[in-house]
Amino acid sequence: MNRGLNRFAILVACATFFLIIAGALVTSHDAGLATPDWPLSNGQFFPKMVGNLFWEHGHRMVATTVGMLTIVLLIYILAKEKRSWVRKLGVFALLAVIAQGLLGGLTVKMMLPLAVSSAHATLAQLFFCTTVSLAVFTSKSWIEARRLEEEQGRVPLRHLCTAALVTIFIQLIIGATLRHSATWDQHLPVELVLTHILGAVGVTMTLGSAALTVLRRHKGEKFLTRPATIALSLLLVQLFLGVAAYLTRLKSPGDPQPLNPMVGITVAHVACGALVFVSTIVLTLRTYRVLGGDFVGAALRGRPNRDFVRLGGGHGVPPLQ
Amino acid sequence: MNKQTKVWLVLSIALSLLAISSSCGGTKTEGPAANTNGGGATAEKWTGGTGTISGVVSFNGTPPAPKKIDTAADPVCGQKNPNLMTDDTMVKDGKLANVFIYVKEGTVEGGKKIGDYTWDTPTTAVRLDQNGCHYAPHVLGVMVNQKISITNSDATQHNIHPTPKLNTEWNQTQPNGAPPIEKAFNRSEVLIPVKCNQHPWMKAYIGVLKHPLYAVSSDTGAYEIKGVPPGKYTVIAWREGQTPEEKPMEVTVAANGSAKADFSFGAAATSSIKPSLQMMPAIEFPMLGKH
Numbered sequence: 001m002n003r004g005l006n007r008f009a010i011l012v013a014c015a016t017f018f019l020i021i022a023g024a025l026v027t028s029h030d031a032g033l034a035t036p037d038w039p040l041s042n043g044q045f046f047p048k049m050v051g052n053l054f055w056e057h058g059h060r061m062v063a064t065t066v067g068m069l070t071i072v073l074l075i076y077i078l079a080k081e082k083r084s085w086v087r088k089l090g091v092f093a094l095l096a097v098i099a100q101g102l103l104g105g106l107t108v109k110m111m112l113p114l115a116v117s118s119a120h121a122t123l124a125q126l127f128f129c130t131t132v133s134l135a136v137f138t139s140k141s142w143i144e145a146r147r148l149e150e151e152q153g154r155v156p157l158r159h160l161c162t163a164a165l166v167t168i169f170i171q172l173i174i175g176a177t178l179r180h181s182a183t184w185d186q187h188l189p190v191e192l193v194l195t196h197i198l199g200a201v202g203v204t205m206t207l208g209s210a211a212l213t214v215l216r217r218h219k220g221e222k223f224l225t226r227p228a229t230i231a232l233s234l235l236l237v238q239l240f241l242g243v244a245a246y247l248t249r250l251k252s253p254g255d256p257q258p259l260n261p262m263v264g265i266t267v268a269h270v271a272c273g274a275l276v277f278v279s280t281i282v283l284t285l286r287t288y289r290v291l292g293g294d295f296v297g298a299a300l301r302g303r304p305n306r307d308f309v310r311l312g313g314g315h316g317v318p319p320l321q
Numbered sequence: 322m323n324k325q326t327k328v329w330l331v332l333s334i335a336l337s338l339l340a341i342s343s344s345c346g347g348t349k350t351e352g353p354a355a356n357t358n359g360g361g362a363t364a365e366k367w368t369g370g371t372g373t374i375s376g377v378v379s380f381n382g383t384p385p386a387p388k389k390i391d392t393a394a395d396p397v398c399g400q401k402n403p404n405l406m407t408d409d410t411m412v413k414d415g416k417l418a419n420v421f422i423y424v425k426e427g428t429v430e431g432g433k434k435i436g437d438y439t440w441d442t443p444t445t446a447v448r449l450d451q452n453g454c455h456y457a458p459h460v461l462g463v464m465v466n467q468k469i470s471i472t473n474s475d476a477t478q479h480n481i482h483p484t485p486k487l488n489t490e491w492n493q494t495q496p497n498g499a500p501p502i503e504k505a506f507n508r509s510e511v512l513i514p515v516k517c518n519q520h521p522w523m524k525a526y527i528g529v530l531k532h533p534l535y536a537v538s539s540d541t542g543a544y545e546i547k548g549v550p551p552g553k554y555t556v557i558a559w560r561e562g563q564t565p566e567e568k569p570m571e572v573t574v575a576a577n578g579s580a581k582a583d584f585s586f587g588a589a590a591t592s593s594i595k596p597s598l599q600m601m602p603a604i605e606f607p608m609l610g611k612h
Contacts, residue, residue, distance in 0.1 A: 037494075050477060053478070254563065259391070
């Protein structure tokens, strides 16, 4: 395990989270078209940051920084990381951030069509998920994790977690579509709001059951219970934020401009949604890491002999099964 | 994979698909766009006598108070216009400004539809100015293909973004000192919202028609439509809002005569009935919760 690589991966994940907040601020302020050109802003690299240009160009600057950090991360991974699947994930992260940049440019050039804007928001979450996964895979706790016994005759935990993850991802797509379907001075489409509420019920059921099952079956295993507790706590916060976001958003068409608390709460709802997503993916990855004997789990654990020689050897790390 | 697992997976997928299938896709509902004059088979110019339609637009009840705009994001706006307020409901002594009144359809004396006639497109551009981080005028009318000259009188950058439903959408930045932007719309549309993506409180509305039979009510609520051929018409008074309001009225204009058509909006809205006019019920748009 390379501590420096892991720390850098965590830095990139944190920067990506900041970028998601920056992007959400653009949408909540209706600043997506503050400059009609891309990649420059009004023909400049550094335009005067006033009005909504502050949010839009600020978002582009943070995105550029994240892009640079991703390039450095990939170079670091290729230099220090031996596991081929982690190296491939690093390449995927770079391709994803490039695609995300291009989608951002496309949505500006096409004046924010719903499908492109929603895809841009969705890919942002996927990219965040990728950077967090890289931080997880390069962490000491992942590499040193011990295999646990799966309870027999029950629904495999990793499948419950996967179902929760898929449900959350679908809910993110619905949420992105909802956010981009109307600007702050327009009412949200009722059908999309109801769909998003239905999705929240689905997420609560699937993530709730997955997390509670983890807490019940593997009480003493912090490797699993910690992300489960975090995911559950974030889910509760997210539900409250969702209600608050809806109520403030309901009022915003009567406001003269995008105002707080609507801006703050809707951005917090997006950010918390991203955290729910990544905490669930951490939980899901960890269940595959330590439970079960299927292909994915085996792949994530790596081939025993080769990995033990690489990762164990002399550091008191228990052998992988 | 055992049976229980399959059940869980199927339930999760079914719930997710149900959520997606009830989505509307976020499509925008249609706005108050109208292709006001259908266009007859053989278009000709009216050469006979004309009259006027005039009146006053009132607001009944207590109008909503203007709201203060926070211009902190752009100090230039605050310096030039320190008391910038919303201007969506401008009421003075019970009279409502910025209502767009236009002839929607009708029959000219002799039996032809108003849409069977053509008018020359004015060569003079209509000016839309950005001054004090505020559009002036707030509501304007132009003819199809008539130029709109957009100017920036502020020491800051603006971004003009009309959002039509029937015309081509465009979005252009205009720095301080930049030459006027000249644009035109080639399809009639009532009314096109205009926003500034730099300053989200800035709004204007442009009515585009194939004929010049329109007016915007002034600060005193008064309006006058000149050059109306004699005939019977449906006149619409359009007022902005979260859901724009439209009040129709049947008006008869005599050659070289004038017809009076007063409109009112607000809490106890009515339309005044003049001896030569026929009332029509107001049209409601059930768009609550939708956009």
